[in-house]
Amino acid sequence: MDALQRWWLRRRHGHGPWAGLLQRPPAGEWVSLDLQTTGLDPRQDHMLSLAAVPVRDGRVWLSERFERRIRPDRDFGIESIRHHRITPDEAGTGMSVTPAVRELLQWLGSRRLLGYNLRFDLAMLAPHVRAITGFPLPNARVELADAFATRALRARPGTPADLSFGAIAGALGIPVLGRHSALGDATTVALCWLALRAGVVPALTGSRPARVEAR
Numbered sequence: 001m002d003a004l005q006r007w008w009l010r011r012r013h014g015h016g017p018w019a020g021l022l023q024r025p026p027a028g029e030w031v032s033l034d035l036q037t038t039g040l041d042p043r044q045d046h047m048l049s050l051a052a053v054p055v056r057d058g059r060v061w062l063s064e065r066f067e068r069r070i071r072p073d074r075d076f077g078i079e080s081i082r083h084h085r086i087t088p089d090e091a092g093t094g095m096s097v098t099p100a101v102r103e104l105l106q107w108l109g110s111r112r113l114l115g116y117n118l119r120f121d122l123a124m125l126a127p128h129v130r131a132i133t134g135f136p137l138p139n140a141r142v143e144l145a146d147a148f149a150t151r152a153l154r155a156r157p158g159t160p161a162d163l164s165f166g167a168i169a170g171a172l173g174i175p176v177l178g179r180h181s182a183l184g185d186a187t188t189v190a191l192c193w194l195a196l197r198a199g200v201v202p203a204l205t206g207s208r209p210a211r212v213e214a215r
Contacts, residue, residue, distance in 0.1 A: 001138050009135050018133040023110040025140060029056040030114040032190035034182045035121045038072055042123040046072035047097055050104065051182035053190050055114065058198075060190040066107045067183055069094035101128040105137075113141040116165055116189050144168065144189050152202045161202070168192055171202040 010022045033052045039045035047070045054061040071094040094100075115121055118141055129137045145163045152161035152171070162168075169176050169188055172195040178184020 001136065001140075006138055009138055013133070013135055016134075018105065018135075020109045021105060021133065021138055025110045025112050026056075029054060030112045030142065030190075030193065031055070031108060032060075032114045032186045032193065033118070033121055034115060034186040034189065035124055036180065036182045037124060040120070042120065042126075045124075046070075047100075047124055048072060049094070049182040050100065051186045052104065052108065053183070053186050054111070055190045055193060058194060060187060060194070062187065065183065065186075066104060068100040068103065070097050070100050071095060072097075097128060098132065101125060102132050105129065105132065108139065110139060113139050114144065114189060114193055115141070116144045116168075116185065118143050142193070144192055147193070147196055148172075148202065151196055155201045168202075172196065172200050 006022065010019075013019065014022055031052050031054055034050070035047050036049045037045050037047050049069050050067070052066040054064050113122075122137060122141070126136065145168065148168045148171075149161050149163060152159075161171075165179075165185075165188075166176055169192055172192050174188060174191045174195055176184075177188050177191075179188075
């Protein structure tokens with residue numbers, strides 16, 4: 001979302017209940033966001049869990065994390081269970097998606113978003129955000145794969161970087177924490193971002209074509 005769109009939204013919604021989303025973002029702070037879903041199609045799949053952790057002052061603030069289990073609107077199959085280790089019975093203990101997203105927005109405010117394959121997460125959230133607030137999520141965002149690719153290109157011009165999640169973490173010396181859990185992935189992304197911000201030079205091994213891994 002560009003500056004003109006944000007200006008228009010502030011003009012129209014700046015005094016409404018969701019004005020906090022439209023304020024200037026706090027300097028030097030990001031929120032690493034991750035969703036786990038029943039599949040990879042935002043048009044028909046559903047959220048199972050979401051987590052977000054603040055990043056500021058060179059630290060990941062797990063004590064301030066946001067984490068919700070979400071009850072999907074339909075059943076899901078064995079492939080999803082194998083991927084996320086969330087069974088239908090466990091998913092059934094979660095909350096409905098609309099109040100979960102509403103609580104996330106209240107917690108998030110205007111902070112910048114950070115994620116891996118963030119476009120997918122935001123596409124999953126988009127219809128719920130618009131239904132709740134009346135406008136698209138305006139927060140600035142950073143895609144970890146793009147930031148890593150830029151740094152890797154500077155470090156090794158002409159060498160394509162492996163942009164899979166595990167390869168990025170490994171190149172930055174970050175352990176992958178709880179892979180395919182929302183909190184684990186959000187925390188790993190946050191640590192990778194701090195490594196990039198600290199000037200860690202990616203250790204590139206191999207020359208696989210650049211790609212972003214599916215969730």
